[in-house]
Amino acid sequence: MTLEFQNELGDIRTVNAQQRSKTVPTNPLKTGDLAPFFSLSGAPNDWRASVFGQKLSGGETSLLDLVNERPLVVSFYCPCWGRYARPYLESLIRLNQSLLAVDAELVVFSNESPSILARQVGSLDFRVAYDAESSVAQRFGVYSEDYPVWERVSGISEEAFTPALYVIGQDRRIAYHFLDENFDRTLDSEAISSVIDNLNPVHHATY
Numbered sequence: 001m002t003l004e005f006q007n008e009l010g011d012i013r014t015v016n017a018q019q020r021s022k023t024v025p026t027n028p029l030k031t032g033d034l035a036p037f038f039s040l041s042g043a044p045n046d047w048r049a050s051v052f053g054q055k056l057s058g059g060e061t062s063l064l065d066l067v068n069e070r071p072l073v074v075s076f077y078c079p080c081w082g083r084y085a086r087p088y089l090e091s092l093i094r095l096n097q098s099l100l101a102v103d104a105e106l107v108v109f110s111n112e113s114p115s116i117l118a119r120q121v122g123s124l125d126f127r128v129a130y131d132a133e134s135s136v137a138q139r140f141g142v143y144s145e146d147y148p149v150w151e152r153v154s155g156i157s158e159e160a161f162t163p164a165l166y167v168i169g170q171d172r173r174i175a176y177h178f179l180d181e182n183f184d185r186t187l188d189s190e191a192i193s194s195v196i197d198n199l200n201p202v203h204h205a206t207y
Contacts, residue, residue: 026141026142026143026144026147026162027141028140028141028142028162028177029141029166030177031174031175031177032173033173033174034174035063035074035166035168035172035173036051036136036140037051037062037063037064038051038063038136039051039060039063040061040062040107040129041061044127045114046113046114047114047127047128047129048130049109049132049135049136050135050136051135051139064172066105067168067169067170067172068170070105070200071103071167071168071169071199071200072107072167072168073104073105073165073167073192074109074140074166075092075106075109076131076162076164076165077109077110077163078110078112078160079112079117079120079121080157080160081156081163081183084163084183087186089121091187092106092108092187093124093126094189095187095189095192096125096126099193099196102193104167104196104200106126107127107129108126108129109128109129109131110128110130111130111131111132111134111137111159112130113132114128114129114130134159142161142162142179143159143162148160149161162179162180162181164178164179165177165178165187165192166178167192167196170199175198176192178192
């Protein structure tokens, strides 16, 4: 496509503009899929996320380390979700209390650094990791530059993740998933705890 622009001096400039490629929807991971590898590096209240091939400094732990200890719950959070953001965060705070009772760990990836989040919402009792390049969110299929949330959900004007939560077992398989692509659902803590209870052999031991 050829476009012509005229500046304030009357000069005409011709620009060849490429047509924007057709938007391709994201393909979020679902129950039964294999969770993508990621690592966390840093210290409490200052975790940073990376995927395979990215180097981090400081004490590092990986997805494999985490699921080897106990069932893992991964979620994504963006403070730029507007009115949806605070209720979702509060649901994660409540969920974390339930997870402690069934010996599971919650890790939340955010597009905001933990230090800034702490100033906005206060300290949190679960691990929050800064997904600075959205690399982990892309691996889970809940973020895409080609299919941005702000193009399909009113009230959001920034780059954002799709609200999502995954329960991951020791085999790295996703045992439960929650996706809220229309920003109109809530987490089901009982269902999540039930899935974790089935994953955790401690709760099935015979005394």
